[in-house]
Amino acid sequence: MTRFTFAFLLIGISHFSIAQKFSPQHPIVPEFGGIYAIPEVEKNPDNALTYRIVIDVTQGAEKSDEINPSLNNIARMLNLHGLGGVPKEKMEVVAVIHSLATPTVLANEAYQEKFGCDNPNDELIRALSEAGVSLFVCGQSLLARNFYPQPLHPDITVSISALTIQTEYQQKGYALLKF
Numbered sequence: 001m002t003r004f005t006f007a008f009l010l011i012g013i014s015h016f017s018i019a020q021k022f023s024p025q026h027p028i029v030p031e032f033g034g035i036y037a038i039p040e041v042e043k044n045p046d047n048a049l050t051y052r053i054v055i056d057v058t059q060g061a062e063k064s065d066e067i068n069p070s071l072n073n074i075a076r077m078l079n080l081h082g083l084g085g086v087p088k089e090k091m092e093v094v095a096v097i098h099s100l101a102t103p104t105v106l107a108n109e110a111y112q113e114k115f116g117c118d119n120p121n122d123e124l125i126r127a128l129s130e131a132g133v134s135l136f137v138c139g140q141s142l143l144a145r146n147f148y149p150q151p152l153h154p155d156i157t158v159s160i161s162a163l164t165i166q167t168e169y170q171q172k173g174y175a176l177l178k179f
Contacts (some may be wrong), residue, residue, distance in 0.1 A: 013152065026075075028081030028091070029131045032067075032124050033075025035083055040081045041074035044084035050080060052092045054169035056162065056178045060100035064115035068104045070179035071095075071124050071139035077177075078131055088132060094169050096126070098138035098162040114150075138162035 024034025045051070055077075059070045061111065074095055081091055097105055104121045111119035129135060136159040140147040152158070158163045169175055 013097055025083050026079055026090050028078040029075035029127050032127050033072050033077070033079045035079045035085060041084075045081050045086050047085040047087070047090070049086075050090045050092060051086065052169075052172070052174040053077075053094070054166055054174040054176055055093065055095045056166060057095050057101045058099035059103075059179065060103065061120070064103075064111075065117045065120055067120045067124055068101060070101060071104060071121055071128065073179045074128055074133060075124065075131075078128075078133070091132060092174070093133045094136065094165065094174065096136045096138060096159065096162045096165040097156075098141035102137065102141045102145045102147055104132060105135075105152050105156045106147060107153055108146075110150040110152075112143055114147075119153070120173045125153050125155050136162075136165050138165075 022036045025037055025161045026032065026034055042047065055074055057068075057070045057074075059068070061068045074093065078088075078091055078093065082088065085166060103111070104119075105125070106119060108119045108122050111117070111122075125135060134157070135155055136157050137152065137156050138161050139148070142150075142158065
């Protein structure tokens with residue numbers, strides 16, 4: 001066996017053992033946004049705080065049959081806080097979807113008609129809503145991107161604009177994140 005082959009086998013074995021030791025966790029959003037417990041963590045989120053966060057969701061998936069990575073990041077953020085000891089009840093999260101992320105909110109039938117496949121975000125949107133996330137879509141983006149008046153996912157609320165949601169919730173003390 002060459003040194004290269006031996007080294008390759010060692011890397012593969014160590015990667016396999018690490019992968020088995022660290023399996024994805026989903027404490028708040030089941031099946032989405034998998035995160036990993038890190039045993040040596042010295043700083044977790046303060047579980048005495050209530051986390052008020054408004055998320056500006058502008059990025060779309062690269063392909064129409066892929067989950068929107070920005071929505072999955074919302075699930076990851078919630079799961080990271082949950083793994084860190086913050087209960088779901090102390091997470092007040094608002095997501096405003098616009099720009100390239102706008103098609104994400106279409107009802108499955110409308111998405112199928114427009115893109116020729118099921119909306120891969122359907123279950124993720126449902127899971128985020130069940131986790132307590134308030135999900136808005138910018139009405140201006142719906143109109144500008146020719147998705148108005150298409151049927152939307154039932155867990156989506158139309159707002160007059162993304163800008164008004166962002167400014168309103170920031171005035172209410174919500175931290176702004178951009179995904």
